[in-house]
Amino acid sequence: MLIDGEPWRTIGLAEDGWRVTIIDQTRLPHAFVTATLETLEDAARAIEIMQVRGAPLIGATAAYGLCLALRADASDGALAAACARLLRTRPTAVNLRWAIEDMRGRLAALPPGERVAAAYARAAAICEEDVAICRAIGDHGLALIRAIAAAKPAGEPVNILTHCNAGWLATIDWGTATAPIYRARQEGIPVHVWVDETRPRNQGAALTAFELLHEGVPHTVIVDNAGGHLMQHGMVDLCIVGTDRTTRTGDVANKIGTYLKALAARDNGVPFYVALPSTTIDWSLTDGVREIPIEQRDPREVTEITGCAADGRCTTVRLTPEGSPAANYAFDVTPARYVTGLVTERGLCPATAEGLAALFPERAAAAAG
Numbered sequence: 001m002l003i004d005g006e007p008w009r010t011i012g013l014a015e016d017g018w019r020v021t022i023i024d025q026t027r028l029p030h031a032f033v034t035a036t037l038e039t040l041e042d043a044a045r046a047i048e049i050m051q052v053r054g055a056p057l058i059g060a061t062a063a064y065g066l067c068l069a070l071r072a073d074a075s076d077g078a079l080a081a082a083c084a085r086l087l088r089t090r091p092t093a094v095n096l097r098w099a100i101e102d103m104r105g106r107l108a109a110l111p112p113g114e115r116v117a118a119a120y121a122r123a124a125a126i127c128e129e130d131v132a133i134c135r136a137i138g139d140h141g142l143a144l145i146r147a148i149a150a151a152k153p154a155g156e157p158v159n160i161l162t163h164c165n166a167g168w169l170a171t172i173d174w175g176t177a178t179a180p181i182y183r184a185r186q187e188g189i190p191v192h193v194w195v196d197e198t199r200p201r202n203q204g205a206a207l208t209a210f211e212l213l214h215e216g217v218p219h220t221v222i223v224d225n226a227g228g229h230l231m232q233h234g235m236v237d238l239c240i241v242g243t244d245r246t247t248r249t250g251d252v253a254n255k256i257g258t259y260l261k262a263l264a265a266r267d268n269g270v271p272f273y274v275a276l277p278s279t280t281i282d283w284s285l286t287d288g289v290r291e292i293p294i295e296q297r298d299p300r301e302v303t304e305i306t307g308c309a310a311d312g313r314c315t316t317v318r319l320t321p322e323g324s325p326a327a328n329y330a331f332d333v334t335p336a337r338y339v340t341g342l343v344t345e346r347g348l349c350p351a352t353a354e355g356l357a358a359l360f361p362e363r364a365a366a367a368a369g
């Protein structure tokens, strides 16, 4: 998608053909800076400190992290150690495990001398597949927006609420929750997006707003607690969010606060959709609330906030009394019963085991046995 009118992707190879270039998302929206990854440790740290984040992008970065690891040492032991290091970076997004297992399965079967080239080829393919998947999610989700627009007075925008950043910055391109929005825009359907700020790391205020601004999509940033009020007053036609891990029964883990939006949506009759690539489905889990690991991050993300002045100088300030403890749960789980439907690359389905199995029969069968 566009930044200052120029097309970008979130990750790719540098001109030398082996180093990995990322957009440093910790600097957005105040500075647009790229970073270069040269080692396994660079890739692992980029995921841990959230220079890259968002479930699909975490997976793609891990895939390239394995490429960098194998350049240094392509032995069986080094491959196993690199997989273990990357798996420890963040616990909730299952795309990380998916990408590592996909890469490991292919690479372990090859002699060490062939692994580096094969790793780079597969990492690039994972990225291309993700772009195609997100584009397909956009096409399927577009139908939802089109139907809502058709029921509104001509020219009135479809008001869509989203949480966190499930945009192109969380994937390689297009995004998941944002892909239908970008497609609607391309089709000339008027849309307006309510952007939840998404404390504590403000991925909505910093990243989703940045994306939408650069794509020319009308939007308004709101505090996390505003969504219920807007829904009560008919100001939200549709919620679309992303997910970091969805069980085979349709329970959805996503950024903390998503569950409360789903409850408000149910109370107000607002459709609540979750957009996801099939790489985000954990076919081994049936009970999201009990089984999905929820990341807990540094409490300072809650007790402090960083902002930047017009001259570019950034400052971190304390929000809470010195001595008050804070807890930082990064994700929550929305039970499937609150999800109106899932938007996948193969189409829409109910958030149920049967719905997902109908769209992905081969994966459901493989998981069953």
Ligand code: MRU
Residues within 6 Å of the ligand: 053, 054, 055, 056, 093, 163, 164, 165, 166, 167, 170, 171, 175, 176, 177, 203, 241, 242, 243, 244, 254, 255, 330
């Ligand atoms: O902690 P983050 O920024 O990695 O969390 C991201 C989200 O919760 C996204 O909604 C999710 O990864 C979907 S990405 C298309």
